[in-house]
Amino acid sequence: MKNEEEFKIELSNLLGKECWGIVGGVGTGSVISLSIGKKIEKTVPSKNPHLSEIVRRYDSEYSIMISCPWRIESKTKILCGSHHRNESDGPYSKSFMQIIGKTISNIRCESPAYDLKLVFGNELSLIIHCSSIGMDEEECYSFGTPLGWFTVQLDGVLDFDKRI
Numbered sequence: 185m186k187n188e189e190e191f192k193i194e195l196s197n198l199l200g201k202e203c204w205g206i207v208g209g210v211g212t213g214s215v216i217s218l219s220i221g222k223k224i225e226k227t228v229p230s231k232n233p234h235l236s237e238i239v240r241r242y243d244s245e246y247s248i249m250i251s252c253p254w255r256i257e258s259k260t261k262i263l264c265g266s267h268h269r270n271e272s273d274g275p276y277s278k279s280f281m282q283i284i285g286k287t288i289s290n291i292r293c294e295s296p297a298y299d300l301k302l303v304f305g306n307e308l309s310l311i312i313h314c315s316s317i318g319m320d321e322e323e324c325y326s327f328g329t330p331l332g333w334f335t336v337q338l339d340g341v342l343d344f345d346k347r348i
Contacts, residue, residue, distance in 0.1 A: 221245030
């Protein structure tokens with residue numbers, strides 16, 4: 185139970201934090217990663233040309249890596265999701281650009297599976313649905329915090345690895 189309490193506290197710490205980077209699209213399949221909160225300068229910047237300059241130069245205070253089905257939606261339509269094609273000029277990059285630079289204004293995490301909904305200041309939402317069809321991966325998403333990494337797996341399994 186302690187892991188769940190710490191997980192929910194750390195999720196609540198995302199309120200008011202800016203999502204300043206998203207990695208996803210060409211080369212990553214439907215797996216995406218969000219950079220949220222303070223920027224921490226890397227000792228050695230990444231040389232990956234597919235990353236934005238800011239993601240190459242900085243690590244984030246909080247991060248979420250999503251391996252399960254997800255979607256970005258407005259109040260009236262689906263903008264993109266893990267089921268879409270991820271070409272460089274497609275719905276992924278157009279939707280990501282609408283979230284980058286926005287702060288998180290609301291968070292909903294539903295037990296028992298820990299499905300997650302992040303609502304941004306522009307009223308767009310990122311919904312993470314902890315399920316898997318046709319994938320071998322048990323992991324749905326990982327949530328990196330100053331305390332360590334929480335991993336949400338299928339069937340509501342929640343693990344925690346403390347930072348050393």
